[in-house]
Amino acid sequence: MTARLIDGKAVAATLRAEVAEKVRAAGFTPGLAVVLVGEDPASSVYVRTKDRAAREAGIDARTIRLPADTSQTDLLGVIRTLNTDPAIDGILVQLPLPNGIDARAVIEAIDPAKDVDGFHPVNVGHLANGHPALVPCTPLGVMKLLRSAGIETRGARAVVLGRSAIVGRPMAALLLTADATVTIAHSRTRDLPAECRGADILIAAVGRPEMVRGDWIKPGAAVIDVGINRLPDGRLTGDAAFVSCAGVAGAITPVPGGVGPMTVACLLENTLTAALRRR
Numbered sequence: 104m105t106a107r108l109i110d111g112k113a114v115a116a117t118l119r120a121e122v123a124e125k126v127r128a129a130g131f132t133p134g135l136a137v138v139l140v141g142e143d144p145a146s147s148v149y150v151r152t153k154d155r156a157a158r159e160a161g162i163d164a165r166t167i168r169l170p171a172d173t174s175q176t177d178l179l180g181v182i183r184t185l186n187t188d189p190a191i192d193g194i195l196v197q198l199p200l201p202n203g204i205d206a207r208a209v210i211e212a213i214d215p216a217k218d219v220d221g222f223h224p225v226n227v228g229h230l231a232n233g234h235p236a237l238v239p240c241t242p243l244g245v246m247k248l249l250r251s252a253g254i255e256t257r258g259a260r261a262v263v264l265g266r267s268a269i270v271g272r273p274m275a276a277l278l279l280t281a282d283a284t285v286t287i288a289h290s291r292t293r294d295l296p297a298e299c300r301g302a303d304i305l306i307a308a309v310g311r312p313e314m315v316r317g318d319w320i321k322p323g324a325a326v327i328d329v330g331i332n333r334l335p336d337g338r339l340t341g342d343a344a345f346v347s348c349a350g351v352a353g354a355i356t357p358v359p360g361g362v363g364p365m366t367v368a369c370l371l372e373n374t375l376t377a378a379l380r381r382r
């Protein structure tokens with residue numbers, strides 16, 4: 104391996120400690136409501152992780168568990184109650200939602216000032232205009248990782264693999280705001296390897312285990328692997344083939360221990376940001 108390892112666990116631990124310190128200094132307890140509909144096992148794990156991390160940072164985390172057959176009307180009612188609850192600064196609805204519930208309607212019902220996932224169209228619009236308000240946690244975490252590793256975005260050619268609303272699109276907007284020249288690639292892109300080989304910074308967010316190979320990487324490039332894929336044998340792997348990419352890249356994030364921990368830490372930071380703005 105020639106690439107430097109970007110240790111997301113360590114960077115996230117520092118950020119979490121900073122948030123905890125700021126919460127102590129704030130003189131009030133920020134409140135975070137995490138809404139989980141149904142019993143998707145992966146979602147339940149994510150929600151528990153977020154809840155625990157929030158408590159450790161001194162945030163009053165409240166997990167609201169609703170049965171899988173909750174109607175959209177009832178869910179929207181819960182959101183409205185949280186919107187007007189003065190003790191709640193951040194609202195997160197864990198995705199995916201069960202079939203029959205329109206995720207878009209639910210996200211649009213969240214007060215943009217409490218939208219700590221940054222998915223509300225008002226926050227998406229601010230981000231697209233280059234004036235970020237509450238920014239989606241995973242791409243925000245990636246930007247912090249790049250900064251912590253001293254990777255220059257200004258003037259860099261960045262390729263974002265994936266165009267989801269949760270990762271790819273906001274990622275591209277943040278890199279653009281940080282003065283990178285950005286290409287967004289997706290399943291209809293012609294010659295993905297050639298696109299990727301032009302990248303000084305490659306962000307992989309496709310959800311395809313080990314799709315990105317070493318011969319897709321420009322020597323010395325930074326590879327940020329957002330993917331979290333569970334293999335049939337139970338192991339977790341990213342969207343990049345770690346060993347082959349690390350032989351060519353200049354810096355790379357591992358999976359697990361790269362972007363994942365940053366997502367949780369940035370949720371805490373967003374909750375604090377929302378709380379400080381509101382109060």
Ligand code: NDP
Nearest residue numbers: 241265266267270289290308309310329330331362363366
């Ligand atoms: P989505 O499935 O919503 O989006 C995947 C994107 O990848 C789409 O834009 C799709 O293109 C593109 N894509 C899929 N297959 C290919 C292919 N063969 N070639 C080129 N492009 C392809 O996934 P998410 O954005 O939600 O998540 C991506 C990955 O990141 C997943 O592994 C997920 O688990 C992980 N993740 C990790 C987080 C973390 O905290 N580390 C947080 C969120 C997600 P098209 O639009 O054309 O269909």
